[in-house]
Amino acid sequence: MKPSVAVALAAVLLAAQHASLAEAAYPGPRVIIVGAGMSGISAGKRLWDAGIRNLLILEATDRVGGRMHKHNFGGINVEIGANWVEGVGGDKVNPIWPWVNSTLKLRNFRSDFDSVVGNVYKENGGLYDEDYVQQRMDLAYEVGEKGANLTEMMDPSGKDDISIMAMQRLFNHEPNGPTTPLDMVLDYFIYDYEFAEPPRVTSLQNTQPTATNTDFGEDNNFVADQRGFESIIHYVGSNYLRTDNNGNIADRRVLLNKVVRQITYNDRGVVVKTEDGSSYRADYVMVSTSLGVLQSDLIEFKPQLPFWKTVAIYRFDMGVYTKIFLKFPKRFWPVGEGKQFFVYASTRRGYYGMWQSFEREYPGANVLLVTVTDDESRRIERQSDNQTMAEAVAVLRNMFPDVDVPDATDIYVPRWWSNRFFKGAYSNWPVGVNRYEYDQLRAPVGRVYFTGEHTSEHYNGYVHGAYLAGIDSADIMINKVFKNQDFKVRGKYDAQVAEAK
Template identity: 70%
Template structure:
């Protein structure tokens, strides 16, 4: 039967209405999000909640999660990036904690550092006297407490800020900071182990005290779940991206292995080009690439970002924090209550200082974790894993001279600094950077918006900081796209 002209017209009208209805439901601006780490996924979720659902997420790697990433090592999944929920059991609720502990029920363990004084090893073996170490630790804590009080009296502009080292000179009366091996080890544990950079670099006003612990509590919980800490990011993504029955994201709005190389922007929109020569257009772009990537030449902006933006990007530090996992055929280190963390007091500051054993987290795995940062991280990334293994074996045999210390059978050395998609692990506030530069770092440039842990006003460097930054940056975009409130106010440096 041949349809009549009237029937054809009716069908076309219905199709037209259907198409109009589809466009109505997809109404709103098109937004490209660069990066599917915590901030990018968090920003996408907030945009979706506000009705901005025409999204495209371009991720350079083959997975979601960014610097929250598990890797199989010695038969277990370990976290090569973020590992702790930091800031728990305080006055405010850390937004990551209920997702980890209640919603997903990821295996986690409170990290107990209270016994550290009994676990500090001399450079050539044997333990320091516990009371002696505790006195040195108390002295360092006292100087830090004085620094906290001083921080509270300084103007918010940062005009009177000083380095943590200057604070130590002021209250500890050590002109060069801690110099004895035991003091250097304790100093490294207190600051470098948290900030990934030494006290001579880090801002006292922004780091003493750390808002993460002042706001959310002093407790930290180590996530040791075979599903991976990245499950939190997948959980958030699954609230607005389509998934299959297994939880795998199958939404076409997420594209993996898409390396963004160029972002062109004008008053009319943005164009994003990827390494495979794909071209995508949108009304806005949200860049959640790491600070290290922004400081590199991976992504070219056309036109170039204004000078004030470039200067702000380069003023902040992209620190390097390297967690080295080492597998042994048997255990030779102490176990039991209070033995999880131990320090090596080398005369060379930062040389394989902080160690962790996994009696509770990974029973019978025979794995140790040693953390290095900053220049040691960069040095180690440039040498072979065999060389790193040899250095670690030398240190362990010095620490335990009376033990049968077997050769390590495997080693995992993450290389965040060398990875062009990250160029480091997390940002740090150096001396001389204030809220003014932070506002500039977070500020949009035309239709280009920025997010990431480095744009978190109080919690840079942390998972919850990345999560909250995604929400905050999305709100800035929503205000412009939906409310036409596009002017972003940067308060004067000395206001």
């Protein structure tokens, strides 16, 4: 027998052994979960708690965590994906916050975004007057508040929705939105830095006000722990999956490096095929890949997903949010109270604008983080890291012309958009869609179910949204399995409830 044939046969036998062991240990409906990120692990726990315990999780990468991912850079673990617990300090408790702050006690720091107004640098160096920046910021927030008030007057169905930029035109009388370097970077800070896309495409009604801040509070806490933010996923999974001595998921029901390429489904069950030639049969499948993956051709559905489902998938946006890490031989930027964030006001909107110092989180690390999004992210992903390093250092030298700014010694550029297993950072709610399309996005197709932060009705794009979406999608499956209740899609422009067809 050829070695390649032997290896393939061993893989098939191993997969069959996993399946038979699981079936023997956990009788009942068999469910395959595609993806071991927050939503997939959360959905698995919910199914487990409901008595659906014959589970198999297939993960395309070599790790559990999805878009929550620590990376060792310059001797410290930094978060290249999700980093903040957004929504802290309100009357309701963000479900992620107790795990971070109490259960796991992950090191975290409140982000002082209010101090940004005192740290806005002109394109050719020097700070803008703080009082003047505050005036421009207050004006931008005043316009935003008017937009939030307008939202309350709109039909709940979303049929009156407009873009954030349309709102800015309405209340600030700027046909193209903010145009000066200062106003553009403040606009970027308020909107793009949050939603990963510019105001011209982002829905007003579904982002102003942001449900996360309204429900959970205005504070944002930055997680900076060597165990990684992803440790909360391992904690959720530890409730039904085996873990190692470090608390990391190490269960034979979680198969890594299993790239799902095809899902065949009918009224009797599903067959999931992976890139290595393995096949797995189940009664149901829960697809927890990113929206970007669903919009790509990575996974083939047989038969093709119905038109209403496909259109819903393509109507939403997958934003690109890139955190670029730079290490220097020495610190040359200001530090101390109110100096955590600093901003570069370029004539080119979104060009290396949002900077963050790690001096408080990692003293002496001499690491800076600069964030870019959208078109700048895609441009940077296509060029070399050396070119990106040169551009970023040139910006710093423009900001600090009277300071000796050395060359960076290292750089790390995550490439979420180029990675076929993600195709972006997180979803954004564009103008023109409403909760009808969201119902369609999370609605099952036969025995194929869907979850992910993009299916969260109120908190898409956030870690807590991913966690709650896993629960919601699992409940949809549980209702079908145990109560024979089909998921209902609400009518688009009225309160009637209509089944998706």
